[in-house]
Amino acid sequence: MTKTTTYLENLNSVQERAVRHGDGPLLVLAGAGSGKTRVLTRRIAYLIEEKNISPRRILAVTFTNKAAGEMKKRITEMLSRDVALPWVGTFHSMCARLLRIEADWGWWTRDFTIYDMTDQVDLVKNCMGRLGISTTTFTPKSFLGEISRAKDILLTAEDYASRAGNHYEQTAARVYAEYEKGLRENNAFDFDDLIKEVVQLLRREPELGRSYAERFLHVLVDEYQDTSHAQYALVNLLSSVHRNICVVGDDDQSIYGWRGADITNILDFEKDHPDAVTLRLEQNYRSTAGILAAAHDVVSNNERRKEKELWTEREEGAPVRFTRVSNEYQEADEIRDLVLTLVSKRGLQPRDFAILYRTHAQSRVIEDSLRRAGIAYDIVGGVRFYERSEVKDVLAYLKVIVNPADAVSLRRIVNVPPRKIGDKTIERLEEFALDRGIPLYEALGMGGEVVGVGPAARTALGELRGMFDRLRRKVETTPVNILLDEVLDGSGYVAWLDGRRTEDTAQRLANVEELVSASSEFVEMSGEESLGAFLEQVSLVADIDRWEGEANTVSLMTLHNAKGLEFPIVLIPGMEDGLLPHESSFEDDEEMEEERRLCYVGMTRAMNQLHMFSADTRRRGGTTNLRSPSRFIHEIDESHLETVSTAVEQKRASRPGGGYGMRGRGRAGRGAGARGGAGSRGGAGSRGGAGARGGAGRSSGGSRGVFPDYENQSQEAVEFGPGTRVRHPSWGEGVIVGIAGHGGDMVVTVRFDEAGGVEKRIMLRYGKLTPVT
């Protein structure tokens, strides 16, 4: 029984009690860095090994897919025999799975599509059009917010309508009803629906609900402080028979109120479950005593919290360092200098640093500064890869193949590339489909019967329909990556993209190629070849899921994305009133408390050093605003804080501009060239992965670039240009023949001799190219 010691090993007494807790509700209040993930995984292993509970009767819900993956990995390592794994996933992935399994019970089929924000906006716009509601007086986004909030608290369109008071709400109610109708017609769910629909299904079909509740002997929920009301209802439903519900969380780290999370869930757990056992994990294993005390100074100003005080056996450590600078450029330079100094003098690695900010917009200036210094960095989030317009276009083709009812996706690509099917044609076709009560997809082949559709359009429609029918016949038998190639070929999408001579063509092609490799990677990694599975994965990945965290790079991300992570050195720029706390929270005490918790989350990510920065002026949009240091800084006791103020007039040397650096060049290029196409978003990239490599070369036209030297983490950059030999993990060795773009968005064309001389365009930021020395 060596395994018994494995999962009880190195646990403190409270952790052990949590792991060995028997039956009944359990609330684990787990402070930052108190080992809650460890408790959860050990407990699951304990239940399986010691209590002989079948893994399939355990359900564990995590906040991100990444966390789910890690949990599965750790559980596997702990189990002695080769047993199945419990059901571990996010609320959204779990619900999507359940809805596919139980598709026979509802109006949807197992091939349903999941709509992201862009799709939702498209659909709402369409609904508003149908209802004759102008999109200028009320924006589609505001209605979506309203609908989303309603769904989070399980209000159907009818429920919502019955409560609608003013004109705005009454209009929203009409849109909501139409939107729901649209989702059904399209065989689609939005994110909120995934949860709401499962709750409704399990309530509507009591025997089905009962069978799930019977099945799950144990339900465990991580990050319980960030669950919505709908998720709360779901958890209660699934644990209603055996009542073995174990929730883990920290009310001080509830930061998703704006997304429907209800902190009451965790605050009232003991009220909901009077027989609940509550355990407090208060020993912190992460941060120095000084950092912990400073973080506590801040969060203890909140009214609405369960009092707790973390403690640590660690040393006091360095005080929190607060640096006040004059503007964001100086801030970026301070950050750069700090990294450079600590790397060269203290032997720290780039991977030891995290830069955590309130808003994505802050990353640009910092990126520029790091890139120019040759510091390798990796940015999480921003403009998301799967939301780039060319990627969405290609995905829309795939979605239609799987789910032809998906009119939102169909509409998106019906004339992309242009095939002489104009707005008027589509409008008539939609009307026709609506009249006949048939899906838009069906109508594609019936152009001849639609009045006002000319012969050219009719032929084009027929051909499109023919292509989809052909691809649909192959969908069951063809792996997704092969199918994707056929789509790109058959639709003429790549040819069209390639033929356009706009400035960002190369980048767009590179993104499409990246999608192709993502699909191959998916097939390789998961062993799953179905298109539906790929699309589901793509729909539900979060930015942070794509972050590998293994490359030796400085990590840049929002404070929200940093939840659950830790770094030896944490830097928080933008500690200013208006930014953190964000100005939108000034009027509302609850929101202000959430900002404070967000600050607390950021601070408690730090293991050894915490550096905070504020700028006296910051440019936002076109105007420069005066800023003062965050009120949260003032809440930190002086004994834990060391304030540094850099002289206002020094160090302005590296402001971008003058054609050096990506901002300057980008502007010049855009002005001279053609207009960026619809949905084009240059600039900061999205993807996790090995991260942004390469910087703008100094010569004009971007004919040269630099690879930061990762291995030696020195600032020595490896320069490259046409003729440089490089290596790619899948294409082998090759030679650079062309360079386009600039900065992190630089795209190089490489001729791969090992792959028979094929030329590929590869984006540097994806980090797959390494110089051959």
Added chain:
DNA sequence: TACATTGCGATCCGT
């Protein structure tokens, strides 16, 4: 139907 120009609006966090 496709493309260019102009003007407006937004910029907080994200499954």
Added chain:
DNA sequence: TCGCAATGTA
């Protein structure tokens, strides 16, 4: 400052 949507024109 920028991107995008609504307009106007070939």
